[in-house]
Amino acid sequence: MPTDPAALTAALIRCPTVTPAEGGALVLLEGLLSQAGFTCTRVDRNGTPNLYARWGARGANRSFGFNGHTDVVPVGDLSAWTQDPFGAAIVDGWLYGRGATDMKSGVAAFAAAAIDFVTDTPPDGAVILAITGDEEGDAEDGTVALLDWMTRNGERMTHCLVGEPTCPDHMGQMMKIGRRGSLTSWFTATGVQGHSAYPHRARNPMRALTTLLSRLPDQLDEGTGHFDPSTLQITTIDCGNPANNVIPARGTATVNIRFNDAHTGESIAAWLRAEAAKVEAETGVTIATRIQISGESFLTPPGDLSALISRAVQAETGITPELSTTGGTSDARFVKDHCPVVEFGLVGKTMHQVDERVEVAQIHQLKSIYTRILRDYFA
Incomplete structure (x- = not known):
């Protein structure tokens, strides 16, 4: 049975993971990924929770990685919410909750895509998920700790996609090839x-x-x-x-x-x-x-990686994404020292807001995009 990314998003939202609390999110993901044959390692540092998961051999000739975070910003004024911020209620096709957009839906989509891909069509290479609980905070012991651990242990991503929300108004609109x-x-x-x-x-x-x-x-x-x-x-x-x-x-x-x-x-x-x-x-x-x-500012020059992602987005949405460097910072600023990195994810209109929410249909669409990226990368 295919892994449902919306149900997984809802399960992650129910985990109270305000930075740096783990809240059960990484435990949940580790269980699912381990069952699918991923080798999982907790890479906690200074109380910050992180999870590294790899399917395939260490040192594989090709290894495609996903990076994301399960930690969220504080709720703010609880009385202003119309839904429980950790309740994961679905109303009129929208899934509500803190982290729904930024970025538990992205993590759920790439985890679901990775699980189903390696199960249905085991690739000649490795699929890696590097997930942190410290992106919304100081970010000193999150993705940085994961990358440090990977270097010490001979683990490497050939290319990486960060699943942050990148589209301003509609799905497929924009991907990030760098940041100021x-x-x-x-x-x-x-x-x-x-x-x-x-x-x-x-x-x-x-x-x-x-x-x-x-x-x-x-x-x-x-x-x-x-x-x-x-x-x-x-x-x-x-x-x-x-x-x-x-x-x-x-x-x-x-x-x-x-x-x-x-x-x-x-x-x-x-x-x-x-x-x-x-x-x-x-x-x-x-x-x-x-x-x-x-x-520091960085740029992944347009090339094979951005073209691969662009084709997948266009195939699933009918839209060719704009190559952009706009917005704030993300953990791609750390990944770029490890391997070429591009960002693509959902529409980010409600991230960090009261009543943060995501369209359920978009979560499924994002999983389809990530699945196509994996399929084409290992073709």
Whole structure:
């Protein structure tokens, strides 16, 4: 009997897996995959749950991998939900629940496709599933831990598909062949506290911060061949000052930058530090800068892998997907150091929202796409 990806999605939704809780999701998947002949290994690190599953021989000449995550973001305002976020209710053809779109449906679709494929038509090669419980969090011990473990143990994917939701409005619309990089910078300005009526006796850190922020443009460039422009957004400014007549001694500001391949994380970090140093020299306010680079921009150039996936999507949906690098970061930013990687998945309109939901028919369609990809890859 074929594996039902919608039923599997519902079972995964019923597992409360808010990062980094395992919630029973990986235990469920390990049981199903083991029964289908996959060799399964838990690769937990620092309390983060991860699952590696391989069908076929280690070191096979060809190995197609899927990557995804079972962890989800918090529910938020529970009273705003019309359905139990971990109830997996189906209403008018829609399956409701936290993670329905991002991305338990994707994991269920590729797991179901992989199980049925190796059962019905055992391939000459290996099928690998690398599933993490730490994508929505800091992602330091999730897919990174899986890839580290694979390297130490001689496991390798020849090519990989990440099953994140990639389509903005309708199935088949878009696939991701890369992503912009992401960087966050925290500025802490330290001046001298004083009375607002006597500013000459103080040194205002907020003025230094606003001066610095005014020099950081919203857009850093005009974009490159495969990428949108690099953008900078101010996400918070604060000093925790409850008084309206006191110049505070300290203030903070945070910016987030999404950058294309015209830059590197280090080049942007150097620019930010240089701008902060200029304002520091002009104002006499000390500005400390802390920077976190969440991922560099990357591109899997259009070629055999993207063509394979594009043909499968077109065959199942009648739509040729756009090759895109838009959106936020994903674990593909880690996989790209291991093997060529492309992303394709469901419509992502409701991910992270109240009443997150997915069309049941789309889950079945996604399984069909993934099955065709596997069949054509090993043909």
